[in-house]
Amino acid sequence: MAGEGDAAKNLEAQTVEIATGPRNPTLSAKDAERMGQPRIQGQPRISGMTRREAMLELLRVGGVAAGAAGLGVWLSERSSRPVPEQAAQARRDHRVAADAAWPQMTVVQNGEPRALAAQAIANLGGMSRFISKQDVVVLKPNIAWDRTPEQAANTNPDLVAEVVRQCWQAGARRVIVTDVSCGEPQRCFHRSGIEAAARAEGAEVILPDPDRFREVDLGGVVLKSWPVFAPFLDADKVINLPIAKHHVLTGATLGMKNWYGILGGERNRLHQQIHQSLVDLANFMLPTLTFMDCYRVLLRNGPTGGNPEDAVLKKTLVAGTDPVAIDAYVAKAYWNLDADKMPYLAMAAARGLGTVDFAAINIKVSQLA
Numbered sequence: 001m002a003g004e005g006d007a008a009k010n011l012e013a014q015t016v017e018i019a020t021g022p023r024n025p026t027l028s029a030k031d032a033e034r035m036g037q038p039r040i041q042g043q044p045r046i047s048g049m050t051r052r053e054a055m056l057e058l059l060r061v062g063g064v065a066a067g068a069a070g071l072g073v074w075l076s077e078r079s080s081r082p083v084p085e086q087a088a089q090a091r092r093d094h095r096v097a098a099d100a101a102w103p104q105m106t107v108v109q110n111g112e113p114r115a116l117a118a119q120a121i122a123n124l125g126g127m128s129r130f131i132s133k134q135d136v137v138v139l140k141p142n143i144a145w146d147r148t149p150e151q152a153a154n155t156n157p158d159l160v161a162e163v164v165r166q167c168w169q170a171g172a173r174r175v176i177v178t179d180v181s182c183g184e185p186q187r188c189f190h191r192s193g194i195e196a197a198a199r200a201e202g203a204e205v206i207l208p209d210p211d212r213f214r215e216v217d218l219g220g221v222v223l224k225s226w227p228v229f230a231p232f233l234d235a236d237k238v239i240n241l242p243i244a245k246h247h248v249l250t251g252a253t254l255g256m257k258n259w260y261g262i263l264g265g266e267r268n269r270l271h272q273q274i275h276q277s278l279v280d281l282a283n284f285m286l287p288t289l290t291f292m293d294c295y296r297v298l299l300r301n302g303p304t305g306g307n308p309e310d311a312v313l314k315k316t317l318v319a320g321t322d323p324v325a326i327d328a329y330v331a332k333a334y335w336n337l338d339a340d341k342m343p344y345l346a347m348a349a350a351r352g353l354g355t356v357d358f359a360a361i362n363i364k365v366s367q368l369a
Contacts (some may be wrong), residue, residue: 025046028269052359053366058107059294059333062314078178094288096130097320105320105329105362111368113158113295116317120291121166122362124319131237133171138235139163139203140287142243142258143179143194145304146187153304154295155243156192159317163239164201178206178231178259181191206231213264222273227264237286240323244330245292246302249274251337253303254327255290256282258343275344282323283351284342292318294328299335324354325361328342332358 047056085224093142100103106123107114120129141155142169149156160177166265167175177198181188185302195205213227232238242258250257259281260267270277294316301310326343331337339345339356349356 002031015309034046043291048102048316050359052066052289055329055359056333058109058365059314059316059318059330060138062109062316066084087201092233092238092284093286094235095286098321099125099129101125102129103320103362104322105318105358105361106364106366107318108366108368109314109316109317111315113156113293113317114162115368116295117159117162117291117319118166118243119366119368120319121163123366124321125291127166127170131167131172132172133202134173134182135167135171136174136234137167137172137237137288138176138178138231139167139198139239139241140232140258140261141177141241142193143188143192144182144186144247144261146183146191147305149193149309150296150311151305152243152298153245153306154188154192154291155241156295157197159291159295160194160241161201162195163241163291164198164203167239168202168347172237173204175201176206176228176231176235177203178208180208180229180264181261208264210264214278218284219282220228220277222276223270223280225285229262229264232262232285235348237288238334239348240287240290241293242290243296243298244334245298245305246335247303250278251341251345252331252335254330255287255292255323256327259285270352274344275347278344279347279351279353282348282353283322286353290323290326294330294334296317299334322354322361324348324356328356329358 102125103123103202106120108119108123111119139160141160145153146279164175164177177194189205189207198205198300208229212230214226214230214233216228216233217225218228239325240255241259242253242255246251247253247257256278259278262281262285294314296303296311297314298311301307303313318330320326324345328339331342331345345356355361
């Protein structure tokens with residue numbers, strides 16, 4: 001742990017710094033020549049790629065090969081600036097104002113979870129851009145299952161710990177880590193490693209308590225009145241920390257699916273109209289930030305997992321302010337799932353919650369040495 005903390009403090013020496021510039025949707029022959037070496041086995045193909053294709057190749061091949069081919073630099077040089085829009089009204093809207101000086105999404109690769117998180121936060125403008133002094137901040141990792149980090153069914157505990165630390169540094173008054181587990185909460189919080197890691201950084205770890213749910217009108221198409229765990233209702237800022245996993249019903253469980261963990265009641269009923277339920281929840285709980293844990297990705301037999309062989313070590317973190325773009329990007333990269341196969345993505349975009357066109361937003365890519 002100490003080694004990771006030291007690494008996070010010295011990121012300038014470890015990071016390939018990326019400049020941003022005007023978007024150019026394809027890679028010219030001149031650009032390809034400027035990248036240097038021709039493609040070797042295991043490296044991504046970049047000549048003739050669209051920006052969308054290059055982004056997908058970045059996650060699929062991993063950071064080392066992508067870095068060798070110059071994908072991160074090429075993507076960031078062709079990254080368009082966001083156009084600030086008036087935020088749509090929502091029942092719990094924890095977003096901060098858009099700032100064209102900073103990317104909407106960042107991809108960080110080739111590091112341990114703490115270093116990945118620290119660099120992602122720096123790329124997005126620093127935690128003080130999102131957390132104000134005296135804020136009550138609630139972190140929502142996935143702590144659904146009685147699994148170890150190696151099984152990749154829950155969010156990596158070191159990622160959670162680093163985000164807690166950064167919130168304190170930004171001046172938060174309280175930092176709370178909680179989830180409404182699917183399994184027995186004490187076992188899930190303990191075996192995931194999240195309880196110990198979060199408490200070591202001074203966070204309040206709150207297990208679900210039947211007496212702390214409040215009936216709330218979610219204002220959704222499917223979700224009307226439903227019990228919501230009180231810490232999520234009382235927060236000034238909410239940070240979503242899902243892990244990228246396979247799911248038998250939706251193909252993948254990502255950021256918006258992670259909001260099931262704010263609800264009590266008979267959540268299995270939501271699977272009957274799962275895509276509309278996901279959009280209703282996403283429209284109710286708009287996060288300040290989303291950190292998509294792709295350090296280990298559960299590619300098969302999700303969401304519960306159990307066999308470490310179903311998880312692949314990617315050492316990647318995708319973070320940002322557009323939850324729809326992040327879900328769309330990771331779903332396409334790891335499971336080849338488009339919006340037509342995951343209807344909730346297009347439905348969420350139609351509600352004004354983000355964009356499925358992840359290649360159109362401003363992105364910054366960092367490779368840690």
